[in-house]
Structures are given as structure tokens and as C-alpha cells.
Amino acid sequence: MDKLEALLIGGYWPELMAVTLGLLIRAGFTVDVICNNTAFRRSSAIRDYVLVKKRDLLARTAAEKIKKDYSLVVIGDDATLGVILNSDLTHEQKLRLLPILSDKNFGHIFSKIGLSVALQENGISTPEYRVARNEGELAAGAETLGYPILVKLDSSAGGVGIFECLDKADVEDLRKTLKLYPVLVQRKVKGVEVSLEAFYRHGELVHFAYSIPEKSKYRFGPTSVRSYQQIASLEPQVSDELRRVGKALGSHGFTSVGCIHAEHDNKRYYFEADMRPNLWIDQPRYLGEDWAKIIQRHFAEGAAGRHTGSFDISYPNSVLIPHYLRLTWAELIFNRYGVWKYLPENFLYVLIHYRILTWARWAVRKVYGFFLPKKVRVFFKRIRLQISVRSSPRTREGQAHQPAESHGPRPSMARLEDRR
Template sequence: MKKVLVACIENWDTLQEVPFVLHEGGCTVDVFCSKYSWLITNSYYNNWIECSDDEKLYIKELIALAEKKDQPYDWIIPADEKLLKILNDAITDEALFYKILPLTKIESREILASKAGLSRFCQDHSIASPKYIIYDHKNNFDATTLKLNYPVLLKQDLSWGGGGILFCENEEAFKKNILLTNKAYSTIIQEYITGKDIGVEALFRNGELLEYNTGEVLTYFGDKFNFTTKRNYFNSKRLANELSYIGKQIGINGFASIQFIYKPEDDIYYLLEVDMRPNIWVPYGRFTGHNFSEAVKKFLDPLSPPEIKNTDEEKITEVALFYRDIIRCFKFHDFKGILQWLFNYKHYWKFVPTYDKVLSKKIFKELFGNKIKKRISVLFKIKSKG
């Protein structure tokens, strides 16, 4: 069996089912994380290696694991944006870079955990993306001289997962919000495009697309700059071709979480984000005909052809994230959404990870702890008043 190491420095719930995907792909899975990580709240990893709380020590420990000669890893997956950024800043040796980071082109490293880097890359490689200006805060400027077409977005170059994004409807909002940005990091002033938000999870091997799953966003956790909890998944040969081009140009070698916005008037998919890590939606590909466990087998077998079999463009599958969507329903008083889960709307119950007792126990404990009990009581008070 191939040996894989999944590493994370943050404690996101994003990774809760990633070991399952890798295990089903025929891998022995080691995880390198803290004792508080969601990465160990499942039954499908083989070995937990506890990491240091100190960032510098963490990087040294991870590099030592990558360089070990006895039973070396076939694949190392840095699984969160913060870790990708820290590793990208720390690694100068080219051989080590290719061993740990998910790229086959070191010249593309400016994209890793950098929105400014991605914007520049898209411009240089004729990839459709929003217009932008990079402001480094070194010089003051008059907003009126920029001649911006409002609305615009302010994106901090340290942000990920929708964080650090400010919407500016007009010049007054722009002047107010620019003062809220962190001057230690560049700020991207980006054109705001309206259209259909499209989320993609994909797996590439040496720049070649092995599998992808595309979904139009149905529900956000709050505003549209936050993470999503429901999507309508569909097949698209056109998007597969777009992804193939992007993967080859960047040289992606691993998982990627990619965001587009489709503007019907232009008939263009504008590229917004490329985060080179697995996202929370990857395990759900098995419900849409895009099983990433099968793609993992291809990734680890260099002789397997990069062929995508499921191309039926008429099929649409609604997928909801069990844990996150239920929290959203209670937090934002979505009584209809709660009823959908209670009555197995569109077979939602199949998204509950009952295959894993350890993970199920963790999720139900989180869902029905004191916080949710309070939200339930508040929700029913609101309904009774209505």
C-alpha cells in the first residue's frame, strides 16, 4: 500500500473525512497535527504523529518526516492554507519543495496562499479573472484618482476561506474599509462580478486533471463571502477543459479547491481562487459520480491514464454538508432547512457519516451540545412569537 502523510497546522473541520477518502484509495494514512485537530476525529488514519505548537518547530518536524529514509512517504499533503504559506516561505531547496508542496513548477509558487499571486498569474497566462489593483500600503492615495468602477472587493493577501474580504458598494465605503485592512499585508482591490458562484474540488497529477466535481452554490453560511453548505453538482466538459488548462499552466500536483463565478451576459467563467489543498466537499464526490478515492489510486499510479469517465451533463445532484448546514440552520433560524434534514428531503440522510462511529460521535456531540440546545430554544421562541 502507498503511504500518505496529511499535515495541518489549523484546526478546521474541513479535513474530517479526508483520511476516509485516502484509505478507500488504497493508502496507509499518517496524520501530523495537534491533539485538537479534526483530522484525528475519525477511524481511517493509521498513525497519529503529534505536532509541536511552535510554528518553527512544526516546520522542522514536518521536513524531518518528509526527508526520512526509512519507509518514506509516497505523498505528502499540506492540508490547510496557513501551512502552505508557511512552507512556501520556509523552503528554499528545490528538491524539498517538490517533495512537500503540491506543484511541479516552482515558478508558480507565488500562487500558494496568495490572492495577489493568483491575480498576477491569471493576467500573465490569459486566464479570465476579475480586474485588480494591488495596494501595498506604502504610499497614501486618493480614492478618487483610482477611477474605480464600484462595487469592488478588498481582499487581504493573508486571507483564506472567505476571510478578510470587504465589500465596497461605493467610494464612501471604500474609504472606510481600506482603513480596516492590515497594513502589514498587501490588499487586492478587485472588480466585483455578479453571477453564479461555482465551487470545484479537483485532483491533478503533474498538471493533468484526474477528477473534478463542480457545484453551483445554493447556500452560504451567512454572507456570500463565507463558506458554503449546499451545492447543486453538475458535469461540464467546458469546465473540465478550463480546469485542465489551469492545472497544466500552474503545474498542480495534488488536490485543489477552486472557485469560479459564471457571468451569463459574458458567457465566461471567471477564476476567483485556487487553494491547493483538499476541501470539505471532496468526500461527497462519491454521491455525484466523481469518486475521489478512485482518483487517488490514479494519482499514485503513474501508469494509469488521466481519464474522466462521468460526463453526463444532464445530471444534477443536490448535496448538503450535514454538520455545517445544520449549524447554519440553527444559527440563522432556518426552520425550513431543519425540517428538510428531519424529513430526509432529497435523501439528505445519506450525507450523515454513519459509516464512521468515531466521526459520527464527534459530530453529534458538537451538534447537540449546549450551544445547539440554546439555539433550538431561541428558534422555537421566535416561531412561537411569529
């Protein structure tokens, strides 16, 4: 087997970046990282670390990096997917970076509307929907679908930008406050929500995990407790449907899929497919399904290395697993949901970096913003910029100072990414 080398890109969600990095290393990859977060700067586990704080430089840096032939490229968050998708890179460069097979698959990346269209066009069950480009179409779509409905911003993450409307009055209230269009108007299907984390290569399913969210941090938000089930105990239709989803989306890497197991007809209706890993990607190992071993075997054996889903009698069929990064302090201290047995070896390090320091930075920004209003900060920033331009060697030599052109993600994400 050739040496496994992976490129990990992201940093907007550092806790997810850390989980993915750990998984890749356990799977035997030598990992290079392009990141906008300094939390990984001193990690000895990374071979080559590139810090890129400016959005417009991230895609360009990644394009240079992929001139090297990596075994696997992983995007660590939705914001980075948006940055690369909306950059001025060529289609070929984007396809080498994004977890898809063809430029025909660009439409569903970080787009709820694009995903619904792709699923429907490929005959995969998805909740009935309408696309609303203005207030009038929002009202018309709601009336056509019937209530209850969900109204979703096209590009959003972490449950932000999802609104439930039970009747016409709710839609009227939403129309007064909703400013960003187009939106997806989707019929709400009653049933049990199911999360399916999958890994694909060339559109073929390699492995997946099956869990039912039991508790969320807030309504429509990230889950904090899940009930996992060994995939060998599932009906074969689940893996068959996931194979069809992967082909429909041209998946070539990690894909976090969501569906509703409906009450009215016992079918699964797919509504989510984030083209990235999620924070739960390493939890199935507590059920005997270690992603690191499965991915390593796949790269060593190819198609023969796909997970067969054989039942492991040394583990229970179903396990309730909390995520320590999603629980409250009280739940951690009092071992709620038996969380202590699911703490990683570097728990204290992770806790300090991704909860305590994050809170401290937030508090500093609040105090900074209170004592230095935005107008004052902008004034000092302009002064610093003028000083740096005047002292620049290029400027002194008579060359124009050209700011880099920005090719950031869709406007909505700029306001949402910090709320993940």
C-alpha cells in the same frame, strides 16, 4: 502497482483533515499523519501519527518525514500551507511538501494577489484587479476599476477579509478601518459562482467536480448547500479551462478552484485556487463520481486512469447536496435539504468531535479568559517557563537554553485561522 503511501499534514481545520483522511484510506493509501490536533491520536486507520503543537516544529518534522518516498503528500489547510511556505526549509524540501511543480509557483500559494498575477500572466480569464499597498493606492484602484469592487486581504480564508464596496463612500469607510496591506482590489463580476474541486498530477488534470453554491454560512463564507452536476453533461470548455489553470499554477495535488460564470459575456472568470482539498471533496460520490475510486485507478493506471467523465444513467444529472457540518442544529434535526441521506456512517462521532467538543472548548476558553485576564495568564506562564528552564538538564550542565526560531505563516493568518 506499488504500495500506496500518503503523508497528510495539518490540523488547523480538523473536520477537513478527517474528511481527507477518510478519502485517502478509501482510495487504498496507507496514511501517516503530522498534526497539531489531538483528535486523531487514537485513530487506528493511521499507520504513524506525529503530534506537533508548535508551529516552528511542524515544517521541520515534515522535512524529516519526506525523506521517505510517499506516493502522495497532502496539506490539510491554508494555515499549514503558510507555515511550510514561509519556513526556512530548502526549496527542494518545500517542493516535496507543497502541491506544486516548481519554485516559480510559490507566489500564488495562499496569496490572492499572487494568484491573480499567475492567472493573468498565463492568459486565463480573471476579474480585472489592482494591487493596493496603502490607502492612496486603494482609493486610486477603486476609481480606476469602477464600482462595485471587492477588496481582499492577500492571505485570508473562510471568507474572512473580503469587503464589498459599492461606491466611493464604502471605500472611504474601509480605509479608516483597514490596517493590513497589501490588498487585492478586484472588480466584482456579476454572474453565477461555480466551485471546481480538481486533482492534478504533474500539472495534468486527473479529475474534477462541478457545483454551484446555493447557500453560505455567512456572506462570502463557506457554503453549506451546493447543486452538483455530472461532469459528463458539461461543455468541454470547462475541463479545457481547468487544464490550463493546472498548468498555469503548476498544480500537483488537490486544488479547490472558484470562478464566476459572468452574465455580460458568458465567460468564466477565475478568482480562487486553494492548493488543498476542501470539506466537499467526498460529496460527488452521491452523484456517481467517487474520488477514492478515481484516484486509486489513476495511481494504478497512470494517464489511462484519468476520469473520462462518461455519463452515469443510474444517477441524476444534478443533485442538491447539503453538508451536515455546515448546517444549523434545526436544519439537521428537521432534515432540511434531505440531509439525513447524506450523513456518513460515523456521523455521531464526527458530530461530537467537531461540533459539540469544539463548542465546549470555546466555552471553556471564554470562562478561563474571563476569570484569568491575559496579564495574569502571562505572569503564570513566565513562572512555569522559569521553573522548566531551571530544571532542564541542559541548563544545569551550563548549556544555554535556546528557544526555537519561529517561521510561521503570514501575520494575517495568525488571527484568521481560528475563525475558519
